[in-house]
């Protein structure tokens with residue numbers, strides 16, 4: 001039996017114009033449509049997860065911690081000092097650092113108010129909040145785990161215990177947290193979809209490259225003209 005989960009990624013003030021510290025262009029424009037996914041009775045979500053980036057003030061992904069300008073690419077070493085067997089050196093990963101954002105318990109970390117209201121109103125199906133990014137020494141994009149795959153959230157066990165077969169992703173950002181979350185989801189064996197019209201990129205100019213990464217990793221990107229079919233096939237109440 002098909003059981004579908006909706007995962008709504010990071011609709012937080014710091015990612016939203018006009019005042020977010022890491023505002024994604026047109027980020028707030030997708031929220032009415034996402035609210036409809038919550039409200040419209042035709043959608044039969046078995047489980048809804050709402051993720052939030054949730055960093056301590058000294059988080060390693062903040063440029064301010066490294067005295068470099070935001071959007072600089074830095075090399076990070078493995079938090080546990082794991083050795084790369086090929087080079088015999090500690091594993092490293094290149095990552096972009098960001099303006100300070102989504103610091104725990106600050107206004108920037110809160111959800112968009114209209115979305116928050118919808119989440120609050122929709123009590124008949126389980127909505128579970130997921131926070132990611134609490135360990136200061138590493139980046140988290142995926143809602144499943146940190147970028148090194150060491151610290152896991154409860155997402156995988158929630159999907160498994162609820163017998164979810166298919167997962168639909170929406171939210172921010174198309175080229176970072178949505179992408180990494182969806183790729184991990186597909187790797188874990190779920191039929192995984194991203195609704196393209198319900199997401200926005202940090203770097204919209206690179207969208208073709210982003211789409212390619214989704215395709216290479218087994219995630220189905222659903223364009224506007226394919227939404228209705230997806231809804232009818234897997235999430236409409238029959």
Ligand SMILES: [Zn+2]
Pocket residue numbers: 053054055061101102133140
């Ligand atoms: Zn973050």
